[in-house]
Amino acid sequence: MTEVLEGTQQGPQARSSSDTEPFLVVEDLTVQFPTHDGLVQAVSDLSYSVGLGETLGIVGESGSGKSVSSMAVLGLHDEKRTRMAGSIRIGGKEVVGAGDHTMRKIRGNDAAMIFQDPLTALHPFYTIGAQIVEAYRLHNEGNKRTAKRRAVEMLDLVGIPQPDRRVDDFPHQFSGGMRQRAMIAMAMVNNPKLLIADEPTTALDVTVQAQILDLIQKMQKEFGSAVVMITHDLGVIAEIADEVLVMYGGRAVEKGSCKQILTHPEMPYTWGLLGSIADVTGDTSKPLVPIPGTPPSLLNPPTGCAFHPRCVHKDKVPDGRCNSELPELRPGIYANHLTRCHLPDPDAIYESEVKEVVM
């Protein structure tokens, strides 16, 4: 495990050089929650990085660990109830083990987060303007008037009509799409270099979802930020992600470019995901191919590969290693495409069996 530097960015090896490493680097992140029933292993050995101007899509279902890992990036877990190990570096500054003081400077400033349900994620008793002003004044000098002007600017930037009027409205007075725009405005008000979006469009209608995804991409261009998009919706990933990370049972099980993952997936779980989603262009005479079984328990994860109880290709692995040995995240045919699977030749299986189902 990497050494944790307590709350400072200076150290013998100055890690603040963001030109040598991507803006967000997550290395061997492990997040565990000790509970009455046992240790919940929410995230295990997760590593990824996102550079400025890039979009990483993290896809997984409930219990995959995608939200837990992202909240860990901003240090939003309760220290008393969480055990974290590994390294998370934002612009060179170490986050794991960093004190509240350091984290406060990063949150809302270098890195910002938007959440799934803007109705519950915004304080119901304060106006949108007041909440954006608060975010601004936490990290910037200036009086209330400048802050409010900035708030109106941001509301305009995210496409809210009559921003000077709406700035004094309460969250419940906005529609769902407008609320999410307001939340994006609040997140971006300090030009953060990293934006983490946790299922930002799940609660929205499909036309509004399209508007919001467009907006996020626009913000990214405008501010040059790195974007981490967490979702269970492969369609969203397809629209905006450059790189994709598939998570299952708290681990990364496949990682690669978006095109790669969607056209040449190499991991049975990804095949299962692609096969089980309906599509507006697919063949309707073919039934959907669901993944049998249910997601794994994080309290008592399966031995070996976490997906093996549900994997239909298990028998193609010699020696039955799937039950006993956890596969490593290794490159397949392409160096930049990693999978965590024992299958010796996933591409062949994909071409012969899976492709017709998925495409």
Place this chain on the structure above:
Amino acid sequence: MSAPHDAVADSRAEDAAAPELSGVPLLEVKDLVKYFPVKSSGVLRRTIGQVQAVDGVSFTVDKGSSLGLVGESGCGKTTTGRVITRLYDPTSGTIMFEGNEIGQLNRKQMMPYRRQIQLIFQDPYSSLNPRHTVGTIVGTPMQVHQTVPKNKMLTRVQELLETVGLNPEHYNRYPSEFSGGQRQRIGIARALALNPKLIVADEPVSALDVSIQAQVVNLLQDLQKQFDIAFLFIAHDLAIVRHFCPRIAVMYLGKIVEVGDRDSIYLTPHHPYTQALLSSAPDVRQAAIGGRRERIRLEGDVPSPVNPPSGCRFRTRCWKAQEICAQEEPPLLQIGGREVACHFAEAMQVVAATEGDIAAQVEDDDRAPKLEVG
């Protein structure tokens, strides 16, 4: 699974014995209207307006078939489902079930029809009473309608649980002991208990994980084939609706804007709203293969159903809007194999059918200007 069929076969035999009403659709809805009053805040609580949730909706559902009702929040699709099952009373319009008008029946008269029309709810977590066991939940409909004698109840409940893929031994468990997908199956078992002819499924899979969605959708398709059940499939997920329903109706702000069979709607939509919807739905396969389809982005929000726009309700966000759209409400007219309510209905292929189409589109895209809606 031969035992479960007996009960069902019996009821089907009964229905077969009834005079064949050929040509009469199972469900026919004409000009259905549902308004909710808005009360003033003055001293006297007068009604100052109406939420025009459903404003003149007509469609039919054939026996054993499915009609998909698609639209976004506030379009009235959920309300339509509730009115058809008489959870709400219609403000006006007719609901005909097997040729019988059921919109105005009182509670007692409605009872025999309730056996035929059942409802599956969206949220598997709140639609099951947490204090009732699964057995009670699934058995209550039969108890209320007295379709099964007490001594046969348990067997029937277990049959139903098995039919939906649950362990029949779990009838004594509580909903909290099941996962979301399993709870939805319990809801489905409950809906099946009375051998309905029509099931109104209100967003049956939206609250579930992707891999579980596929399991439940497949289950519903199997049940449809096995028991010849018609579905009114209400959803906002265009892909799932297309997969499940051969016919689809698109709703906007209380009105149906387009109705047609699957291919007509998805390959050659005529109504601008349908085109915008299809354009917004993220398409994994197309993005994977490459190339882009028409990107239509609607501006702004859905208008308030209390004060809908005059004439065509979609005109405030429509790029084709003209004078006439504000003055005259477009009627639902037959164009080709579909009905469209638009003064300027025109086919536009938004999503590609085959790889060839996509490839061709990639070429076109480079040449054609992008359709941005201002």
Place this chain on the structure above:
Amino acid sequence: MFGYILRRLVAAVLVVVVISMIVFALFFLGPSNPAAVICNANGRCTPERQATLEHALGLDQSVIPQYGEFVKGVFVGRTISVGPGADYDCSAPCLGISFRSKLEITELLKDKYPATVSLAVVGGSLYLLIGSTLGILAAKYRGSATDRILVSSSLVFSSIPYYLVALLAWLFLYNEYRLFPETGYFAVTDNPVKWASGLLLPWLVLGFAQSPQYARFGRGSMVETLSEDFIRTASAKGLPRNKVLFKHGLRAAIVPIVTIFGLDMAFLLAGTVFTEEIFDIDGIGAWGLDGIRLLDFPVIAATVLVGAIFVVVANLIVDIAYSFLDPRVRLA
């Protein structure tokens, strides 16, 4: 908003009227006979004297004219007779005269309410403050030893009946060891210091003995609020922990506490009976208790009506306050 208040006021007035009718009916249709009470109070009673009294009091009439007299008295005043030659003028608003002292109820009310108000307002504010603070602390450190100590001690405290706590406090803190000055109500206009010192012990007893429920309730409300999404958003913006707790958490958690407090205050204002009796405070509560003991019906009727009015008004104030505290609530 205005329409809402108007409607609620009309409803409130109706409620008070109905209560006055019920109170009236209870006493004059009840088992005890007011005439007998007065008769016995004035010396030995004979059936003839009682009959005369009954006639004078109008008890031989049916209920509705009697109620009519009562209502008339409230608006224009009336003369109450308790026997030949024993007439008392009762000016509007007339709530009757005390059977014992023959003084006007309205006057007595005016004399006694300052004590109750002083007790209720300060004592109530004290237990709100103490209780909420403990509750917030418990929520902030939930799961820790502090939390568990606070919760269990509040349980212990609230299991002891209030009158016992008050009595023990009076007995030991005042009577035995004179740790506190003499308790009682002394007019605040005469001598503010004496006023405060006389009520100090009762305030503290009220404050601490009633705080456990607010501590528990405050803790619950705070814990629930802290699990809301907007708390996470506030942290994600970079707000320091205490600001998150107070500016975001408390602001939301306080709303149900304040509304309950509003209703509690109404009951306090209606008469803190135990406190007044034990600490010898001449307030409405003690007065009402005396009235019951001495079967002084007009006194009982008056205290019940006062209580009812306070509760009804408090309900209205709480509802209006709620709409200010929570902008999502629009009064319909």
